[in-house]
Amino acid sequence: MALVAAGVARVVIAQTDPDPRVDGGGIRILQDAGIEVTTGVCTDEAALLQRGFTTRITQNRPMVTLKLASTLDGRIATASGESQWITGPAARAHVHAQRAAHDAVMVGAGTLRADDPQLTVRGMGDVPQPVRVVVSRRLDLPPTARMFHDRAAPVWLCHGAAAPAPLRDQFGDARLIECGQDGRNLDPSAVLHALGDAGLTRVYCEGGGALAASLLAAGLVDEIHLYLAGKIIGAEGTPSIAAMGLSKLAQAPQFALSAHRQIGADALQVWRPTA
Numbered sequence: 001m002a003l004v005a006a007g008v009a010r011v012v013i014a015q016t017d018p019d020p021r022v023d024g025g026g027i028r029i030l031q032d033a034g035i036e037v038t039t040g041v042c043t044d045e046a047a048l049l050q051r052g053f054t055t056r057i058t059q060n061r062p063m064v065t066l067k068l069a070s071t072l073d074g075r076i077a078t079a080s081g082e083s084q085w086i087t088g089p090a091a092r093a094h095v096h097a098q099r100a101a102h103d104a105v106m107v108g109a110g111t112l113r114a115d116d117p118q119l120t121v122r123g124m125g126d127v128p129q130p131v132r133v134v135v136s137r138r139l140d141l142p143p144t145a146r147m148f149h150d151r152a153a154p155v156w157l158c159h160g161a162a163a164p165a166p167l168r169d170q171f172g173d174a175r176l177i178e179c180g181q182d183g184r185n186l187d188p189s190a191v192l193h194a195l196g197d198a199g200l201t202r203v204y205c206e207g208g209g210a211l212a213a214s215l216l217a218a219g220l221v222d223e224i225h226l227y228l229a230g231k232i233i234g235a236e237g238t239p240s241i242a243a244m245g246l247s248k249l250a251q252a253p254q255f256a257l258s259a260h261r262q263i264g265a266d267a268l269q270v271w272r273p274t275a
Protein backbone atom coordinates (compact mmCIF):
# COMPACT_ATOMS: atom_id res chain seq x y z
CA MET A 1 0.00 0.00 0.00
CA ALA A 2 1.28 3.47 -0.96
CA LEU A 3 0.76 4.91 2.56
CA VAL A 4 2.84 2.15 4.16
CA ALA A 5 5.54 2.55 1.52
CA ALA A 6 5.58 6.30 2.21
CA GLY A 7 6.17 5.60 5.92
CA VAL A 8 2.77 6.94 7.09
CA ALA A 9 2.15 5.68 10.65
CA ARG A 10 -0.99 7.59 11.60
CA VAL A 11 -4.06 8.83 9.70
CA VAL A 12 -6.69 11.27 11.01
CA ILE A 13 -10.21 10.90 9.62
CA ALA A 14 -13.11 13.28 10.25
CA GLN A 15 -15.98 10.89 9.64
CA THR A 16 -16.65 7.46 8.21
CA ASP A 17 -18.03 7.24 4.68
CA PRO A 18 -21.87 7.04 4.88
CA ASP A 19 -21.94 4.95 1.69
CA PRO A 20 -22.99 1.42 2.84
CA ARG A 21 -20.72 -0.06 0.16
CA VAL A 22 -17.75 1.35 2.09
CA ASP A 23 -18.94 1.03 5.71
CA GLY A 24 -15.55 1.59 7.36
CA GLY A 25 -13.78 -0.73 4.93
CA GLY A 26 -11.04 1.80 4.19
CA ILE A 27 -10.33 2.24 7.88
CA ARG A 28 -10.03 -1.52 8.37
CA ILE A 29 -7.60 -1.77 5.46
CA LEU A 30 -5.43 0.96 7.01
CA GLN A 31 -5.52 -0.67 10.46
CA ASP A 32 -4.72 -4.11 9.03
CA ALA A 33 -1.66 -2.51 7.42
CA GLY A 34 -0.52 -1.31 10.86
CA ILE A 35 -1.51 2.34 10.40
CA GLU A 36 -3.05 4.00 13.46
CA VAL A 37 -6.43 5.58 12.57
CA THR A 38 -8.06 8.35 14.61
CA THR A 39 -11.68 9.25 13.69
CA GLY A 40 -14.02 12.06 14.72
CA VAL A 41 -11.63 14.99 14.15
CA CYS A 42 -13.27 18.21 12.83
CA THR A 43 -16.44 16.21 12.21
CA ASP A 44 -18.78 19.21 11.93
CA GLU A 45 -16.53 21.05 9.48
CA ALA A 46 -16.11 17.92 7.36
CA ALA A 47 -19.86 17.22 7.42
CA LEU A 48 -20.52 20.72 6.04
CA LEU A 49 -17.98 20.28 3.26
CA GLN A 50 -19.35 16.84 2.35
CA ARG A 51 -23.06 17.70 2.52
CA GLY A 52 -23.70 17.23 -1.19
CA PHE A 53 -22.20 13.75 -1.24
CA THR A 54 -23.77 12.77 2.09
CA THR A 55 -27.25 14.00 1.12
CA ARG A 56 -27.10 12.02 -2.09
CA ILE A 57 -26.05 8.84 -0.28
CA THR A 58 -28.43 9.14 2.68
CA GLN A 59 -31.46 10.83 1.06
CA ASN A 60 -31.00 9.84 -2.57
CA ARG A 61 -31.05 13.47 -3.69
CA PRO A 62 -28.59 16.36 -4.09
CA MET A 63 -28.33 18.99 -1.37
CA VAL A 64 -30.27 22.14 -2.23
CA THR A 65 -29.10 25.69 -1.65
CA LEU A 66 -31.93 28.18 -2.17
CA LYS A 67 -30.73 31.61 -3.26
CA LEU A 68 -33.07 34.54 -2.65
CA ALA A 69 -32.17 38.09 -3.68
CA SER A 70 -34.82 40.33 -2.25
CA THR A 71 -35.66 43.80 -1.06
CA LEU A 72 -35.88 44.54 2.67
CA ASP A 73 -39.61 43.75 2.43
CA GLY A 74 -39.01 40.33 0.85
CA ARG A 75 -39.87 41.19 -2.80
CA ILE A 76 -38.00 39.81 -5.83
CA ALA A 77 -39.68 41.82 -8.60
CA THR A 78 -41.88 44.85 -9.12
CA ALA A 79 -45.54 44.48 -10.08
CA SER A 80 -44.46 44.86 -13.74
CA GLY A 81 -42.00 41.97 -13.34
CA GLU A 82 -38.79 44.04 -13.22
CA SER A 83 -36.20 42.20 -11.12
CA GLN A 84 -32.83 43.19 -12.61
CA TRP A 85 -31.15 44.23 -10.50
CA ILE A 86 -32.39 44.05 -6.94
CA THR A 87 -28.89 43.61 -5.47
CA GLY A 88 -25.62 45.34 -6.34
CA PRO A 89 -22.59 44.12 -8.36
CA ALA A 90 -20.68 42.67 -5.39
CA ALA A 91 -23.62 40.45 -4.37
CA ARG A 92 -24.12 39.37 -7.96
CA ALA A 93 -20.43 38.45 -8.25
CA HIS A 94 -20.83 36.38 -5.07
CA VAL A 95 -23.75 34.57 -6.71
CA HIS A 96 -21.52 33.64 -9.65
CA ALA A 97 -18.99 32.14 -7.22
CA GLN A 98 -21.80 30.14 -5.60
CA ARG A 99 -22.95 28.85 -8.98
CA ALA A 100 -19.39 27.64 -9.56
CA ALA A 101 -19.49 25.81 -6.21
CA HIS A 102 -22.54 23.73 -7.24
CA ASP A 103 -23.08 21.02 -9.85
CA ALA A 104 -26.25 22.65 -11.17
CA VAL A 105 -28.24 25.87 -11.16
CA MET A 106 -32.01 25.30 -11.14
CA VAL A 107 -34.95 27.62 -11.90
CA GLY A 108 -38.67 27.26 -12.41
CA ALA A 109 -40.21 27.73 -15.84
CA GLY A 110 -41.67 31.09 -14.73
CA THR A 111 -38.18 32.54 -14.30
CA LEU A 112 -37.08 31.28 -17.72
CA ARG A 113 -40.19 32.78 -19.32
CA ALA A 114 -39.81 36.14 -17.49
CA ASP A 115 -36.05 36.71 -17.47
CA ASP A 116 -34.46 34.52 -20.17
CA PRO A 117 -31.49 33.95 -17.80
CA GLN A 118 -28.18 32.42 -18.92
CA LEU A 119 -27.46 30.85 -15.50
CA THR A 120 -23.74 30.59 -16.35
CA VAL A 121 -20.73 31.44 -14.19
CA ARG A 122 -19.30 34.71 -15.47
CA GLY A 123 -16.40 36.91 -14.39
CA MET A 124 -14.47 34.07 -12.74
CA GLY A 125 -12.13 33.00 -15.51
CA ASP A 126 -12.17 29.55 -17.06
CA VAL A 127 -14.14 27.51 -14.51
CA PRO A 128 -16.36 24.46 -15.08
CA GLN A 129 -19.93 25.51 -15.82
CA PRO A 130 -22.74 23.95 -13.77
CA VAL A 131 -25.60 22.18 -15.49
CA ARG A 132 -28.64 24.43 -16.03
CA VAL A 133 -31.88 22.81 -14.86
CA VAL A 134 -35.35 24.14 -15.70
CA VAL A 135 -38.45 22.65 -14.07
CA SER A 136 -41.55 22.75 -16.29
CA ARG A 137 -44.54 20.43 -16.28
CA ARG A 138 -45.56 20.77 -19.94
CA LEU A 139 -42.33 22.25 -21.42
CA ASP A 140 -44.27 25.35 -22.37
CA LEU A 141 -40.99 27.26 -22.72
CA PRO A 142 -39.73 29.75 -25.33
CA PRO A 143 -37.48 27.77 -27.73
CA THR A 144 -35.68 31.05 -28.48
CA ALA A 145 -34.42 31.34 -24.87
CA ARG A 146 -30.68 32.01 -24.78
CA MET A 147 -29.73 28.88 -22.86
CA PHE A 148 -31.04 26.66 -25.66
CA HIS A 149 -28.64 28.25 -28.13
CA ASP A 150 -25.48 29.48 -26.36
CA ARG A 151 -23.89 26.02 -25.76
CA ALA A 152 -22.22 27.53 -22.67
CA ALA A 153 -23.29 24.67 -20.37
CA PRO A 154 -25.58 21.64 -20.52
CA VAL A 155 -29.33 22.25 -20.17
CA TRP A 156 -31.53 19.68 -18.44
CA LEU A 157 -35.31 20.02 -18.60
CA CYS A 158 -37.31 18.30 -15.85
CA HIS A 159 -40.86 17.81 -17.13
CA GLY A 160 -43.99 15.81 -16.53
CA ALA A 161 -45.56 12.99 -18.50
CA ALA A 162 -48.06 15.52 -19.91
CA ALA A 163 -45.40 17.37 -21.93
CA PRO A 164 -46.61 17.01 -25.55
CA ALA A 165 -44.26 15.15 -27.90
CA PRO A 166 -43.89 18.08 -30.37
CA LEU A 167 -42.70 20.36 -27.54
CA ARG A 168 -40.07 17.83 -26.41
CA ASP A 169 -38.19 18.22 -29.71
CA GLN A 170 -37.85 22.00 -29.59
CA PHE A 171 -34.91 22.49 -27.29
CA GLY A 172 -31.81 21.43 -29.21
CA ASP A 173 -29.36 19.39 -27.15
CA ALA A 174 -31.25 19.80 -23.87
CA ARG A 175 -31.51 16.58 -21.85
CA LEU A 176 -35.13 15.71 -21.04
CA ILE A 177 -35.84 14.13 -17.65
CA GLU A 178 -39.39 12.96 -17.03
CA CYS A 179 -40.51 13.31 -13.40
CA GLY A 180 -43.65 12.45 -11.47
CA GLN A 181 -46.31 15.04 -10.66
CA ASP A 182 -47.71 16.14 -7.33
CA GLY A 183 -51.11 17.62 -8.13
CA ARG A 184 -50.73 20.52 -10.60
CA ASN A 185 -46.95 20.75 -10.37
CA LEU A 186 -43.99 18.45 -10.73
CA ASP A 187 -43.27 16.63 -7.46
CA PRO A 188 -40.15 18.49 -6.17
CA SER A 189 -38.97 15.36 -4.43
CA ALA A 190 -39.21 13.36 -7.68
CA VAL A 191 -37.29 16.10 -9.49
CA LEU A 192 -34.45 15.99 -6.95
CA HIS A 193 -34.32 12.19 -6.91
CA ALA A 194 -34.02 12.24 -10.70
CA LEU A 195 -31.21 14.80 -10.49
CA GLY A 196 -29.46 12.67 -7.85
CA ASP A 197 -29.81 9.58 -10.06
CA ALA A 198 -28.22 11.62 -12.86
CA GLY A 199 -25.18 12.24 -10.64
CA LEU A 200 -25.76 15.69 -9.16
CA THR A 201 -24.75 16.30 -5.53
CA ARG A 202 -25.22 20.09 -5.11
CA VAL A 203 -28.04 22.11 -6.65
CA TYR A 204 -28.27 25.92 -6.44
CA CYS A 205 -31.89 26.99 -6.87
CA GLU A 206 -32.33 30.57 -8.03
CA GLY A 207 -36.12 30.73 -7.86
CA GLY A 208 -38.57 31.95 -8.64
CA GLY A 209 -41.05 32.20 -5.84
CA ALA A 210 -43.25 29.27 -6.88
CA LEU A 211 -40.40 26.76 -7.11
CA ALA A 212 -38.90 28.10 -3.87
CA ALA A 213 -42.25 27.65 -2.07
CA SER A 214 -42.63 24.14 -3.38
CA LEU A 215 -39.11 23.09 -2.24
CA LEU A 216 -39.58 24.71 1.18
CA ALA A 217 -43.01 23.15 1.74
CA ALA A 218 -41.55 19.73 0.96
CA GLY A 219 -38.66 20.21 3.41
CA LEU A 220 -36.10 19.97 0.61
CA VAL A 221 -34.03 23.11 1.26
CA ASP A 222 -30.71 22.48 3.05
CA GLU A 223 -29.42 26.04 3.07
CA ILE A 224 -30.89 29.47 2.24
CA HIS A 225 -28.63 32.23 0.93
CA LEU A 226 -30.62 35.43 1.41
CA TYR A 227 -29.14 38.52 -0.26
CA LEU A 228 -30.94 41.54 1.17
CA ALA A 229 -30.86 44.84 -0.73
CA GLY A 230 -31.71 48.14 0.93
CA LYS A 231 -34.74 48.70 -1.31
CA ILE A 232 -38.44 48.53 -0.51
CA ILE A 233 -41.00 47.75 -3.23
CA GLY A 234 -44.23 47.33 -1.26
CA ALA A 235 -46.99 44.77 -1.24
CA GLU A 236 -47.67 45.01 -5.00
CA GLY A 237 -44.21 43.55 -5.71
CA THR A 238 -43.65 39.80 -6.20
CA PRO A 239 -42.90 38.04 -2.90
CA SER A 240 -39.69 36.00 -2.81
CA ILE A 241 -41.71 32.95 -1.72
CA ALA A 242 -45.10 32.18 -3.30
CA ALA A 243 -48.09 30.80 -1.39
CA MET A 244 -47.32 27.75 0.73
CA GLY A 245 -50.81 26.97 2.02
CA LEU A 246 -49.82 27.20 5.68
CA SER A 247 -52.42 28.09 8.28
CA LYS A 248 -50.45 27.47 11.47
CA LEU A 249 -47.06 28.85 12.53
CA ALA A 250 -46.15 25.38 13.75
CA GLN A 251 -46.25 24.18 10.12
CA ALA A 252 -43.69 26.79 8.99
CA PRO A 253 -40.29 25.44 7.94
CA GLN A 254 -37.84 26.60 10.60
CA PHE A 255 -34.31 27.83 9.88
CA ALA A 256 -31.54 29.15 12.11
CA LEU A 257 -29.13 31.92 11.16
CA SER A 258 -25.74 30.37 10.47
CA ALA A 259 -23.75 33.34 9.13
CA HIS A 260 -24.21 36.91 7.98
CA ARG A 261 -22.01 39.53 6.39
CA GLN A 262 -22.08 42.67 4.31
CA ILE A 263 -21.39 42.35 0.58
CA GLY A 264 -21.06 45.74 -1.09
CA ALA A 265 -24.18 47.66 -0.11
CA ASP A 266 -26.16 44.45 0.49
CA ALA A 267 -26.31 41.85 3.26
CA LEU A 268 -25.94 38.08 2.93
CA GLN A 269 -27.55 35.81 5.48
CA VAL A 270 -27.03 32.04 5.48
CA TRP A 271 -29.82 30.02 7.11
CA ARG A 272 -29.88 26.26 7.80
CA PRO A 273 -32.82 24.05 8.85
CA THR A 274 -33.11 23.66 12.60
CA ALA A 275 -34.11 20.00 12.44
Ligand SMILES: NC(=O)c1ccc[n+]([C@@H]2O[C@H](COP(=O)([O-])OP(=O)(O)OC[C@H]3O[C@@H](n4cnc5c(N)ncnc54)[C@H](OP(=O)(O)O)[C@@H]3O)[C@@H](O)[C@H]2O)c1
Pocket: 067, 068, 069, 070, 076, 077, 081, 082, 083, 086, 107, 108, 109, 110, 111, 112, 114, 115, 135, 136, 137, 138, 139, 140, 185, 186, 187, 188, 206, 207, 208, 209, 210, 211, 212, 214, 215, 238, 242
Ligand atom coordinates in the same frame (compact mmCIF):
# COMPACT_ATOMS: atom_id res chain seq x y z
N1 LIG B 1 -34.71 38.51 -7.59
C1 LIG B 1 -34.43 37.26 -7.83
O1 LIG B 1 -33.45 36.74 -7.28
C2 LIG B 1 -35.28 36.43 -8.74
C3 LIG B 1 -34.86 35.12 -9.02
C4 LIG B 1 -35.68 34.33 -9.83
C5 LIG B 1 -36.87 34.83 -10.32
N2 LIG B 1 -37.24 36.09 -10.04
C6 LIG B 1 -38.53 36.59 -10.55
O2 LIG B 1 -39.54 35.68 -10.16
C7 LIG B 1 -40.56 35.65 -11.16
C8 LIG B 1 -40.81 34.20 -11.59
O3 LIG B 1 -41.20 33.46 -10.47
P1 LIG B 1 -42.49 32.51 -10.50
O4 LIG B 1 -42.83 32.19 -9.09
O5 LIG B 1 -43.53 33.15 -11.37
O6 LIG B 1 -41.99 31.25 -11.30
P2 LIG B 1 -40.92 30.09 -11.01
O7 LIG B 1 -40.94 29.65 -9.61
O8 LIG B 1 -39.63 30.47 -11.63
O9 LIG B 1 -41.54 28.95 -11.93
C9 LIG B 1 -42.81 28.42 -11.63
C10 LIG B 1 -43.19 27.49 -12.75
O10 LIG B 1 -42.34 26.35 -12.71
C11 LIG B 1 -43.09 25.20 -13.12
N3 LIG B 1 -43.08 24.20 -12.05
C12 LIG B 1 -42.98 22.88 -12.26
N4 LIG B 1 -42.96 22.20 -11.12
C13 LIG B 1 -43.04 23.11 -10.15
C14 LIG B 1 -43.06 22.99 -8.74
N5 LIG B 1 -42.97 21.82 -8.10
N6 LIG B 1 -43.20 24.12 -8.03
C15 LIG B 1 -43.25 25.30 -8.63
N7 LIG B 1 -43.24 25.48 -9.97
C16 LIG B 1 -43.12 24.37 -10.73
C17 LIG B 1 -44.49 25.70 -13.44
O11 LIG B 1 -44.46 26.04 -14.83
P3 LIG B 1 -45.02 25.01 -15.94
O12 LIG B 1 -46.43 25.40 -16.14
O13 LIG B 1 -44.15 25.22 -17.11
O14 LIG B 1 -44.91 23.66 -15.33
C18 LIG B 1 -44.60 26.98 -12.63
O15 LIG B 1 -45.51 27.89 -13.19
C19 LIG B 1 -40.06 36.50 -12.30
O16 LIG B 1 -40.67 37.78 -12.19
C20 LIG B 1 -38.59 36.62 -12.05
O17 LIG B 1 -38.07 37.82 -12.56
C21 LIG B 1 -36.47 36.90 -9.25
